[in-house]
Amino acid sequence: MSLIDQLKEQMKVAMRAKQKVRLGTIRMALAAIKQIEVDTRESLNDEQAVAVLTKMVKQRRDSIAQYAAAGRDDLASVETEEIQVLGEFLPQPLTEEEIVALVEASIVEMGASSMADMGKVMGSLKPKVMGRADMAAIGAMIRAKLK
Structure with missing residues (x-):
C-alpha cells in the first residue's frame, strides 16, 4: 500500500x-x-x-x-x-552509527577530499537518508570530515 x-x-x-x-x-x-x-x-x-x-x-x-x-x-x-x-508515516530514523557509516562510505565513494566536494557527497546521500535523518546534521558531519 x-x-x-x-x-x-x-x-x-x-x-x-x-x-x-x-x-x-x-x-x-x-x-x-x-x-x-x-x-x-x-x-x-x-x-x-x-x-x-x-x-x-x-x-x-x-x-x-x-x-x-x-x-x-x-x-x-x-x-x-x-x-x-x-x-508514524515516515521511515524509521537512522541511528547515529548508521549515519556516520553512510557519510564515510559516501565520502570514499565520491572521492571527496575538500569542501569543494561537499555538494557531491550531499547529493549522493540525500536519496539514502530522505526522511530518516536531519540533512543539516549530516551537512555538519560532512563539513567536519572534509576539513
Missing part, C-alpha cells in the same frame, strides 16, 4: 475514532501532497510524499522552537502532537 493510501486509510480510522488532532494532521498532510500534485500536474510517488512529510515535520520543529521562546507551551504541545502523528 502506498504512503498516500495509508494516509487516507488512517484518516478514515481517525474519523471513526473521533481523534481530532490526528485527523487534522493527516488531512493537512494529504492537502499538502494534493497541492503539490495539482501544481506539478503529476501524482507523487512514496519518496516524494516522504519528502513532503519530512518538510512538514521540520516546519513544526521550527514552530516549536519559536513557541517555546515566546512562552507558548500550549501551542508547542499541539505541534509536538502533530510531529508524532506525521512520524
